[in-house]
Amino acid sequence: MGVIAFIPVRGGSKSIPLKNIRPFCGKPLVYWNLKALEDTDGIDRIIVSTDSEAIEQTVDGFGLSKVRLFKRSPESATDTASTESAMLDFITRSGNTLSDNDLFMLVQATSPLTASKHFAEAIVKYRLHKYDSMLTCVRCKRFFWNADGTSKNYDFSNRPRRQEFDGEMMENGAFYISTVGNIVASGNRLSGKIGIYEMPEYTSVEIDEENDWLVAEKIFRKYNAPSAPDFSKIKLFLSDVDGVLTDAGMYYSENGDELKKFNTRDGMGFRLLNKQGIKTGIITSEDTQMVERRYKKLQLDYLYQGKIAGGKLSAAREICEKEGIALSETAYIGDDVNCIDLLSNAGIAACPADAVEAVKAVPNIIILNTEGGKGAVREFVEKILGKV
Numbered sequence: 001m002g003v004i005a006f007i008p009v010r011g012g013s014k015s016i017p018l019k020n021i022r023p024f025c026g027k028p029l030v031y032w033n034l035k036a037l038e039d040t041d042g043i044d045r046i047i048v049s050t051d052s053e054a055i056e057q058t059v060d061g062f063g064l065s066k067v068r069l070f071k072r073s074p075e076s077a078t079d080t081a082s083t084e085s086a087m088l089d090f091i092t093r094s095g096n097t098l099s100d101n102d103l104f105m106l107v108q109a110t111s112p113l114t115a116s117k118h119f120a121e122a123i124v125k126y127r128l129h130k131y132d133s134m135l136t137c138v139r140c141k142r143f144f145w146n147a148d149g150t151s152k153n154y155d156f157s158n159r160p161r162r163q164e165f166d167g168e169m170m171e172n173g174a175f176y177i178s179t180v181g182n183i184v185a186s187g188n189r190l191s192g193k194i195g196i197y198e199m200p201e202y203t204s205v206e207i208d209e210e211n212d213w214l215v216a217e218k219i220f221r222k223y224n225a226p227s228a229p230d231f232s233k234i235k236l237f238l239s240d241v242d243g244v245l246t247d248a249g250m251y252y253s254e255n256g257d258e259l260k261k262f263n264t265r266d267g268m269g270f271r272l273l274n275k276q277g278i279k280t281g282i283i284t285s286e287d288t289q290m291v292e293r294r295y296k297k298l299q300l301d302y303l304y305q306g307k308i309a310g311g312k313l314s315a316a317r318e319i320c321e322k323e324g325i326a327l328s329e330t331a332y333i334g335d336d337v338n339c340i341d342l343l344s345n346a347g348i349a350a351c352p353a354d355a356v357e358a359v360k361a362v363p364n365i366i367i368l369n370t371e372g373g374k375g376a377v378r379e380f381v382e383k384i385l386g387k388v
Helices: 029-038 053-060 083-093 116-128 180-186 210-223 264-275 289-298 311-323 337-345 376-384
Strands: 003-008 045-050 067-071 103-107 133-140 168-179 194-199 236-239 279-283 302-304 330-333 348-351
Touching: 003 029, 003 083, 029 045, 029 053, 029 116, 045 053, 045 083, 053 067, 083 103, 083 180, 103 116, 116 133, 116 168, 116 194, 168 180, 168 194, 236 311, 236 376, 264 279, 264 289, 264 376, 279 289, 279 311, 289 302, 302 311, 311 330, 311 337, 330 337, 330 376, 337 348, 348 376
Parallel strands: 003 045, 003 103, 045 067, 133 194, 236 279, 236 330, 279 302, 330 348
Antiparallel strands: 103 168, 133 168
C-alpha cells in the first residue's frame, strides 16, 4: 500500500491572482505544504496537479525529491471544476501506476499551517482505526444560533465556561485521506466510515482572501517560521546588475547609446556596508563601461563583468579565496536564472520582488518587498545591518 499526496494548484484565482506561488513568509505559498510532505516519512510520492507553466517552473525549482508535476486537464481546471474532478483526472490518467489500495491524501496549498507531524499522525490514526476516509478538523468553541433566535449548540440559560465547553468539530480543509479505490467508487474525497484528525485551533485559517493571508502569515511566523538568518556572519556582499541595481529596462538615446537607471539609495546601501567593514562587489554577465563607472563611483572592492569561466558562482569563490573567507560568509542578491547557482550556495541569498519565479523558488532565499532598480539592494543591506 503506497501513500500518494496530491496537491491541486490552479493558475487561475479570482481573489488573489497566482496565489499558490505568491510569496508567503518569504517562500511561494505552495512550498510550505510540499516541504512538510517531503519531510514526512512514509509518503512515497507528492503530485502537484496544475495548469500553469509558472507554477510548474516554481515547483520544479524547489528540488524536492518526492515531488512530481502533473499537467492538469483543461476540463478539471476551470473556475467551476470541483477538486474531485482534478483528483479523478489524475487517477484516471495514471493508469496502472496506482493501486486501489494506495492511500490518497488530498492536501490543500491554502492551508500552509499544516506540519509534517500532522500528516504522519493522521496516517497512523487512519490505519489504526481502519477508516475508509478521513478529514481534518479543529475544535471550535464558539456558541452558534439558529436564524429563528434559538441556540444551536448550548443552553443559554446555563451558559458554560469556555474550558468546560466541548465545542464542535469544524472542518479546516487542510487535508483528506482516502484510498484510490474509494475515490473512484464514490467520486468523492470522503466515503464509508469517516474518521476525524483533530488539528490545533490555530490551523483553522484557510487562505481565500487578502485578510486571510495577513492573518495566516502572522500565525505562521509564530508557530512554523524557520529561524532568522544569521546576518552577523556576513563579510562579503555581492550583487547582480540588470534587474537588481537597475529595473532591467534597456534604454537607448537617439544616437543609439545604451542607458541604465541606477537607484541612489542602493548606492548609499553599499557605502553603509563599507563603513561596517563588509567587502562589496558586482558580478554581472553584461560587460559595459556604465557598470564600470558605477563600480568606481561607489568605490566597491570587486567587479566581475561579461562571460566568466565557471559562471557567477566561480567568480564569488575566487573573491572568497582572495579575502580568505568562506562562501557561507557571503550575501548575494540576484534576479534571474543565471544567478541561481550562486544564490543556492551563498551564505544568505535574496532577490527583488519581481525576480523570476525560478529564483523565488531557491530554498531559503529572502524575497524582498522592493522591485529591482527601486531600492531592493538597500532593503537587503538594511536587513543585514539590522536596521529593519
